[in-house]
Amino acid sequence: MSKTLTSTTLSAAALALALGSALTLTTAPAVGADMEKCFGVALKGKNDCAAGPGTTCAGTSKADYQGGAWKNVPKGSCEKTASPTSPTGHGQLAAFAEKKS
Amino acid sequence: MSDQRLFAAALLNPDVPCPDGLTAWNDSDPTRRFAVYRNNVIVSLIDALADTFPVTQELVGEEFFRAMAGVFVRQAPPTSAQLVEYGEGLPTFITQFEPASTVPYLADVARLEMLRIRAFHAADADPLTPEQITQALADPTRLPLLQVGCHPSLNVLNSRYAIVSLWAAHQGIGDLASVNPALPEIALVIRVGLEVQVIALPPGGDVLIAGFAAGLPLGEAAGLAIATHPDFDLTAHLALLLRCGALSSFSLPTEVPS
Numbered sequence: 211m212s213k214t215l216t217s218t219t220l221s222a223a224a225l226a227l228a229l230g231s232a233l234t235l236t237t238a239p240a241v242g243a244d245m246e247k248c249f250g251v252a253l254k255g256k257n258d259c260a261a262g263p264g265t266t267c268a269g270t271s272k273a274d275y276q277g278g279a280w281k282n283v284p285k286g287s288c289e290k291t292a293s294p295t296s297p298t299g300h301g302q303l304a305a306f307a308e309k310k311s
Numbered sequence: 312m313s314d315q316r317l318f319a320a321a322l323l324n325p326d327v328p329c330p331d332g333l334t335a336w337n338d339s340d341p342t343r344r345f346a347v348y349r350n351n352v353i354v355s356l357i358d359a360l361a362d363t364f365p366v367t368q369e370l371v372g373e374e375f376f377r378a379m380a381g382v383f384v385r386q387a388p389p390t391s392a393q394l395v396e397y398g399e400g401l402p403t404f405i406t407q408f409e410p411a412s413t414v415p416y417l418a419d420v421a422r423l424e425m426l427r428i429r430a431f432h433a434a435d436a437d438p439l440t441p442e443q444i445t446q447a448l449a450d451p452t453r454l455p456l457l458q459v460g461c462h463p464s465l466n467v468l469n470s471r472y473a474i475v476s477l478w479a480a481h482q483g484i485g486d487l488a489s490v491n492p493a494l495p496e497i498a499l500v501i502r503v504g505l506e507v508q509v510i511a512l513p514p515g516g517d518v519l520i521a522g523f524a525a526g527l528p529l530g531e532a533a534g535l536a537i538a539t540h541p542d543f544d545l546t547a548h549l550a551l552l553l554r555c556g557a558l559s560s561f562s563l564p565t566e567v568p569s
Contacts (some may be wrong), residue, residue, distance in 0.1 A: 218534035220545070224531060226451040232549035233444045251555055286372035288414045290487050291477065 313470060322349050323385050327436050356384045363398045363428055367405075367421045371414060395432065398425060410472040416472035416492045423509065426466045426500040430507045433464035435471065438556035447561050455530025459523040460560030464502035467517045471495050475511040501555055510557065515540030517549050520557075528564070 314330070321327040333341035357380040359461050368376040373503050383404050389397045400426065405411050405418040447457060468474065473494045480487035497512040499520075515536040520534025537543045 218538045219528075219530040219536065220533040221530070222451045222454050224545075225454040225533065226448055228533070228545040228549055229444065229454065230448055231450070232553055233441060234404040235546070235550040236441075236471065236553040271504065284371035284375045284414050284417075286368070286370045287481065288370045288417070288488055291370075292488065292491055 322352050323388060325349065328527070330561070353381060353384055356389065357381055359394050360384070360398050360401060362400065363395075364421050364424045366478050367401075367424060369481050370417055370420060370477075371411065375410075375477060379405070379411060382408070395428060398411075398428075401425070406414065416470070416474060416477060418541060419468065419470040419472050419474045420477055423468055423478055423498050423500065424471075427507045427509070429502050430464040430466060430502045431514050433462075433494060433502060436460075436462050436559040438462070439553065439558050439561065443549075443561060444553075453563060456563060457529045457561045458526060458564060459529055459532070459558055460562065461520065461523050462501055463519070464500075464507075464560050465557050466500045467512065467520050468498040468500065469495075470498065470518045474498055475509055478509060501557055503555055510551070513548070513552075515543035515546070516551075519543075519545075519548055520552075521559075 314332075318330050321330050327359075327448040329342040329345040333345060335341050335344050342362050357377050360380045360383070361376065364376070371379070380401075383401055384460065387400050387404065391397070400565075402418045402421040405421055409519055438482075447454060471493075473490055473492050473496045475496045475498045476485060476490045476494075477487075477492055479485050479489050497514065497517050499512045501510070518539050519532050519536040522535050528533070532543050536548070537545070549558075
């Protein structure tokens with residue numbers, strides 16, 4: 211593969227500085243804590259042991275209620291979530307046309 | 312249509328009558344037995360989706376999610392025996408699913424959750440060691456040409472919505488009511504050890520990683536990120552990626568460009 215470097219290519223000096231500093235940042239624990247603040251915490255799920263479905267026996271007790279369920283609108287935590295595109299500010303109990311911002 | 316196809320079609324569509332020729336071991340009514348089996352098939356697939364998309368489900372509520380998932384299951388039953396991969400098509404389905412249109416960020420949250428499953432099952436790779444980086448720094452003229460290999464579990468999702476904050480709020484991190492979903496966020500998903508992590512990536516990080524993934528040399532990938540985001544902080548980005556073990560190899564192209 212012969213690829214000519216474009217004019218946007220960063221110089222060796224700039225890269226060496228950035229990579230060198232990054233290496234210092236990652237190996238120094240104290241600064242590592244600061245970096246955490248800069249970027250927000252690395253988040254893990256509540257159920258990080260969960261490898262996804264397929265590991266448990268399929269449930270048989272629940273009924274499959276289909277069809278008419280469409281009368282329902284979303285009513286989970288999205289109702290608590292602010293929605294600037296919603297005319298009401300938040301709450302999505304009924305369908306609304308998305309406001310164009 | 313073969314008997315097997317008829318049987319499968321009847322499983323997914325309750326309007327199709329019970330296939331002919333079925334018998335029950337204890338002389339009970341095959342129509343009833345078939346209805347039980349049909350219910351179990353659909354419910355177990357909906358359960359599988361609920362396992363993969365817990366935050367998606369919380370956002371719209373269980374009843375809505377299960378009804379939506381039921382439509383999806385009938386439209387797109389699994390094509391692989393590996394149930395863990397089932398649901399790849401759900402995010403796109405959500406974008407076209409009219410009743411969910413009031414929750415415009417739902418599809419991207421579902422995409423994020425699918426990436427977490429993929430990251431969990433991705434291959435292992437050792438991160439770059441400080442020694443390898445020191446070695447690369449020893450020959451700075453080659454730095455711009457280095458190709459950077461990323462961890463196999465690494466994925467980036469660039470969203471118009473605050474998917475990381477929304478997802479985090481459902482893990483008990485932050486207050487859901489204070490999240491403005493309309494703020495764009497970039498999610499970096501990676502498995503560190505056995506733990507899948509979701510990290511909010513500052514703007515430009517997606518460009519840098521896409522550059523690495525496309526095989527662009529380091530100098531060009533970094534240059535592109537700076538060109539598109541003038542305040543791009545390369546040091547901070549590299550530090551973040553090194554810290555979560557996102558970078559696993561440096562290599563020179565076999566044919567060095569002249």
